[in-house]
Amino acid sequence: METFVLKAPLGDARFYSSQAAFPERNSLLVRLTSSDGLVGWGEGGQYGPPEPVKAAVDDVLAPILCSLPDASPAVAWDTAYGRTRDFGQKGTFVEAISALDIALWDLWGKALGAPVSTLLGGRFRERVKAYGTGGYYSHTDFDAARDLPALAEAAAGYAGDGFGILKMKVGLLPVHEDARRVRTVRETLGNDFALLADANHAYNAGAALAMGRVLEEAGFLMFEEPVPPEDRAGYARLRSRLDVPIAGGEAEFTRYGFRDLFEAGCVDIAQPDVCVCGGLSELQRIAALASAHDVRVVPHVWGSGIALSAALHACSTLPLTPYALRPVPLQNEPVIEFDRTPNPLRDDLLTEPLTLRDGYVDVPAGPGLGVEVDLDVVERYRIA
Incomplete structure (x- = not known):
């Protein structure tokens, strides 16, 4: 080891x-x-x-x-x-x-x-619809003349890369300034483009409610981590007062933490991270609990090519929630997070990188995780 x-x-x-x-x-x-x-x-x-x-x-x-x-x-x-x-x-x-x-x-x-997904019970899909995570901040202040054109250009670039779903960041700025960023992305991509927002638990419930109204008006399909993970009452308050689906769980651990999240009525969408919540074994248990509460599971992904490959195998084994004759990504079918910020640990670590193709990422087909690690890259970035 x-x-x-x-x-x-x-x-x-x-x-x-x-x-x-x-x-x-x-x-x-x-x-x-x-x-x-x-x-x-x-x-x-x-x-x-x-x-x-x-x-x-x-x-x-x-x-x-x-x-x-x-x-x-x-x-x-x-x-x-x-x-x-x-x-x-x-x-x-x-x-x-x-x-x-x-x-x-x-x-x-x-x-x-055998592939991990086979050992987990089998695949419902051979590829997973991806959403691009972008729209981060390049500065800690807000200059409309500088930031809004750059944000619009970045958003258009994600669409040009083949994404049909984009998650942008909110929460660093006052609500009224982030509202301008939200409207800029919507105007750039049009009303038919699926948009999500992630606050990284920046708000109290009152401020989150104000931002949620902005997201509702702009037709967003997910509001991720609106309040701190400990604020279960805040999550439940927002879920009862907003139409935009509330997501959370990247900072939650094991089936026990997610049990409490579900029983308190906190989320419409659960986001366990396979590298954080307890691994593939525990993600299966979390998914079973989510199904019993009619909560969708959209695993969070933040890491190297190993994290992405593990999440792809997990996503491939998740059933439609709820079942429907036609799978609709995000609405009832899981999607995979594909962060667009620079990440050499994801893009360079594997001998065959996992890439976007027609808006989807293929689930690796080989034994185990189905990927091979480039040991030269490991040594290049290793510090301990």
């Missing part, structure tokens, strides 16, 4: 969300090598600093898992969580378990000669 802390500086391409500047892309990769030479890859630690996740794997979880007589994903997951739940129910340790779980599924698929 090996861990790799990767950091790719972005230089002048840094960008901002409502919460932080992004001067680099980082992640924590795990490589498992079996006694017969097979290799499985997993990922975690791409939200905050990856070093704590590395320590959790190296110092706590590796000795536990390497001593198991059966390291299949289900056995490994429950053992790892059971032995760390007293101090690790959320955050670093669950991210570490996520990375190991993904790597175990990859390894298991290679051992059996």
